Amino acid sequence: MSLNKVMLIGNVGKDPEVRYLEGNNANGQQAKVARFPLATSERFRDRSGETRENTEWHNIACWRNNADVVERFVKKGTQLYIEGRIRTRQWTDQTGNKRYQTEIEADTIQLLGRRDEVPGQQQGGYQGGYQGAPAPAPRPAAAPAPAPAPAQEAPIDLMGDNGSDDLPF
Numbered sequence: 318m319s320l321n322k323v324m325l326i327g328n329v330g331k332d333p334e335v336r337y338l339e340g341n342n343a344n345g346q347q348a349k350v351a352r353f354p355l356a357t358s359e360r361f362r363d364r365s366g367e368t369r370e371n372t373e374w375h376n377i378a379c380w381r382n383n384a385d386v387v388e389r390f391v392k393k394g395t396q397l398y399i400e401g402r403i404r405t406r407q408w409t410d411q412t413g414n415k416r417y418q419t420e421i422e423a424d425t426i427q428l429l430g431r432r433d434e435v436p437g438q439q440q441g442g443y444q445g446g447y448q449g450a451p452a453p454a455p456r457p458a459a460a461p462a463p464a465p466a467p468a469q470e471a472p473i474d475l476m477g478d479n480g481s482d483d484l485p486f
Contacts, residue, residue, distance in 0.1 A: 321402040323421050325375060326429065329395045330354035333379075335388045351379045351387035352420070355399065376420035378404070383426050390428060400425035 333353040358372045377399060379387045391397065401423040410416050 327357035396430040
């Protein structure tokens with residue numbers, strides 16, 4: 318058994334680069350890929366008590382519908398949740414050297430952050446097929462009036478003397 322799964326929350330480092338690849342897919346459209354760097358940061362205290370920050374950069378690749386979402390809504394600084402797997406690409410450059418690049422191939426993209434930070438959200442945002450969080454249910458305008466409290470009965474006297482006992486409290 319093996320598992321290749323990555324989950325990241327971070328900020329986009331630069332505007333995505335969207336490319337259309339040669340050839341057509343089953344629908345007669347060109348295949349689309351969007352690539353961009355994503356920064357994830359962690360803060361910690363060192364031995365002297367000073368706060369340090371360590372930032373890791375990840376290369377993200379999004380295909381098909383996810384590339385459409387990225388093209389429409391993602392820009393530098395956008396906060397994203399990405400779920401996918403690690404892939405290493407290999408190619409030979411112009412000088413004949415073998416080159417490698419490790420990237421995260423995104424299966425799920427979810428836009429995070431405030432609505433005013435995500436372009437297009439004021440107009441309703443993206444309603445397509447990426448796996449985002451469901452929209453929250455609308456809140457009612459006013460809460461309904463509470464039901465009237467039931468009439469209270471007189472307490473039952475278990476001592477039989479109407480509470481007249483000789484306890485000081």
